[in-house]
Amino acid sequence: MKLTTEDxxxxxxxxAKYDVSCSSSGSENNYKTGELGCAHTSGICHSFTxxxxxxxxxxxxxxxxxxxxxxYCINRVSNDTPxxxxxxxxxxxxxxxxxxxxxxxxxxxxxxxxxxxxxxxSLLLQTLRILRHxxxxxxxIHVKLIPGASKELIEEATLLAHRVSSNIELPSSKSLxxxxxxxxxxxxxxxxxxxxxxxMQRNAKPISMSTQMIIGATSESDFEILKLSSALYDKALLKxxxxxxxxxxxxxxxxxxxxLSKPPLLREHRLYQADWLLRFYGFSYNEILSENQxxxxxxxxxxxxxxxxxxxxxxxxxxxxxxxxxxxxxxxLRGTEKILQARRFKKLCFEDLVQxxxxxxxxxxxxxxxxxxxxSSSLYTEKIKLALIHQGSNIIxxxxxxxxxxTGEL
Amino acid sequence: MILLYNGSFEGxxxxxxxxxxxxxxxxxxxxxxxxxxxxxxxxEIFTDEVKSRKVLDAITKHFTKxxxxxxxxxxxxxxxxxxxxxxxxxxxxxxxxxxxxxITNPSLFYIQNLEKELLCFVHKMYGFTRFEELEDxxxxxxxxxxxxxxxxxxxxxxxxxxxxxxxxxxxxxxxAFVKNDKLREIRxxxxxxxxxxxxxxxxxxxxxxxxxxAAAVESRYNPKLQQSWVPLMYRTxxxxxxx
Numbered sequence: 075m076k077l078t079t080e081d082x083x084x085x086x087x088x089x090a091k092y093d094v095s096c097s098s099s100g101s102e103n104n105y106k107t108g109e110l111g112c113a114h115t116s117g118i119c120h121s122f123t124x125x126x127x128x129x130x131x132x133x134x135x136x137x138x139x140x141x142x143x144x145x146y147c148i149n150r151v152s153n154d155t156p157x158x159x160x161x162x163x164x165x166x167x168x169x170x171x172x173x174x175x176x177x178x179x180x181x182x183x184x185x186x187x188x189x190x191x192x193x194x195x196s197l198l199l200q201t202l203r204i205l206r207h208x209x210x211x212x213x214x215i216h217v218k219l220i221p222g223a224s225k226e227l228i229e230e231a232t233l234l235a236h237r238v239s240s241n242i243e244l245p246s247s248k249s250l251x252x253x254x255x256x257x258x259x260x261x262x263x264x265x266x267x268x269x270x271x272x273x274m275q276r277n278a279k280p281i282s283m284s285t286q287m288i289i290g291a292t293s294e295s296d297f298e299i300l301k302l303s304s305a306l307y308d309k310a311l312l313k314x315x316x317x318x319x320x321x322x323x324x325x326x327x328x329x330x331x332x333x334l335s336k337p338p339l340l341r342e343h344r345l346y347q348a349d350w351l352l353r354f355y356g357f358s359y360n361e362i363l364s365e366n367q368x369x370x371x372x373x374x375x376x377x378x379x380x381x382x383x384x385x386x387x388x389x390x391x392x393x394x395x396x397x398x399x400x401x402x403x404x405x406x407l408r409g410t411e412k413i414l415q416a417r418r419f420k421k422l423c424f425e426d427l428v429q430x431x432x433x434x435x436x437x438x439x440x441x442x443x444x445x446x447x448x449x450s451s452s453l454y455t456e457k458i459k460l461a462l463i464h465q466g467s468n469i470i471x472x473x474x475x476x477x478x479x480x481t482g483e484l
Numbered sequence: 485m486i487l488l489y490n491g492s493f494e495g496x497x498x499x500x501x502x503x504x505x506x507x508x509x510x511x512x513x514x515x516x517x518x519x520x521x522x523x524x525x526x527x528e529i530f531t532d533e534v535k536s537r538k539v540l541d542a543i544t545k546h547f548t549k550x551x552x553x554x555x556x557x558x559x560x561x562x563x564x565x566x567x568x569x570x571x572x573x574x575x576x577x578x579x580x581x582x583x584x585x586x587i588t589n590p591s592l593f594y595i596q597n598l599e600k601e602l603l604c605f606v607h608k609m610y611g612f613t614r615f616e617e618l619e620d621x622x623x624x625x626x627x628x629x630x631x632x633x634x635x636x637x638x639x640x641x642x643x644x645x646x647x648x649x650x651x652x653x654x655x656x657x658x659x660a661f662v663k664n665d666k667l668r669e670i671r672x673x674x675x676x677x678x679x680x681x682x683x684x685x686x687x688x689x690x691x692x693x694x695x696x697x698a699a700a701v702e703s704r705y706n707p708k709l710q711q712s713w714v715p716l717m718y719r720t721x722x723x724x725x726x727x
Contacts, residue, residue: 091698108646
């Protein structure tokens, strides 16, 4: 049966959608007169699908044919699903036509493994070559490095794309052996290391890279997960780690049963919050969690940390330095900026903070502002917890979620 | 005293001139004559080229580039009543430029927030604007927006569309940014016939819609979250949201 382009697109976008990354940020303004396309420093979301996730890139697989048999994956060889493939030309044309109409910011290209690793990587590169050389397309391109592909191909990918990635899939070698017998941690990380090294040689600045871990399919604790992320950030290997709540698509003896399991969205959300604390708030993983601990479900990681470290509070908003201000529950980076800007002109009290549209809902229990502090509940963990719960901060409202999680942008 | 001006940038600069040189105590600034005037005194500002030029020169001299941008940007927020706050901003800027960063002053905080709101909105529209291809290859986008953001969109798409001619048409304000190999300008559009689209247009719209549908993960279905990201007012010209 011959499939139409529309059928192929539905199939290959449907197979790529479980990849979380969609961000198009972090690349310089690379505009060239008269040429098509240009990246935007902060990335741009072009739409949002009915699951509330952003569409920034044309995220598709080149093919969903795959020789691997990873237990969690919808495209594993042992699944009986319809298989198809784009030609590099078809995909390049589609990208250009979507880009012109401002549907997308660029292309996110991944693939199942067809024939072998090198053959697959070559097909991906061929698509990129058409876009970059023939169409002179400067828009954003994110391409998956195929673990096991040769070094020359990896190197070419780093020349053609804005961002490359390789998913480490599961947080430990043990889980990988159990669920993805064709992959090892070394095999998954080696293209990333290689890409970093060669781009460093070229221009001292490593290419932007990201990875993804599946959460909730295996038994690792949040502590182990954050420790791993933190190590990847520290080595300057990665710009982003994405966490993907496990969505059961297959039956497997080592996996949760599809009919009985829901994706652990709240856990995923807490992990992203903790990830933000690592990257932007100056926390280290062992401040957030202790050995084998999981993130608290009731409280966000920063509030949870503050409740366990009440001896550091209350904090005087008129005098505390920036790195301390950002640690106050309920006050984020923007709130901190406003406080720093405003306190040069005036000693701030609670009312001033409200005027500056800084929410005191959580923060009031943890700060002193001039003569103001929260008098009715003294600094005892249980009392503050009760007070926080009483005013509803334990209820998770999706609309209040840290929005950047879904957009992939800052 | 209530001041009436014609809503134009030059009109506002003339207003600033008179407030300074006639030492007017301003109680409010309006663009339209109020229906009933009770006890307030009332004064109409006539747009004056010389006066507005003088004020503009003074602003260019006294304010930093960034602050000048703020003043122009606020003017694009034409659905808001920013006049009193902007007058205050300019006054403070002439008196003591350092004070402009004092966001504990409600007028200055209002200006800072309004500019942020504008830039945020512009950023959203960078993503949500949709072009359709016309017969002759020109890309044509219609927009209906709360602020006048045509200048931003024009610059943005000039950078990314290369040599492709395009038009961004602000339907409500009857303005259009037009770019082709001969010109690049903002024009007012009195009447506009429905254009003829290229033969491929429907095909790509259909492809885009099926991609959009296929990219959603069913088990994470969350239309509320989707709507908080793309409120209904943005959806008018986004084909993926049309049946």
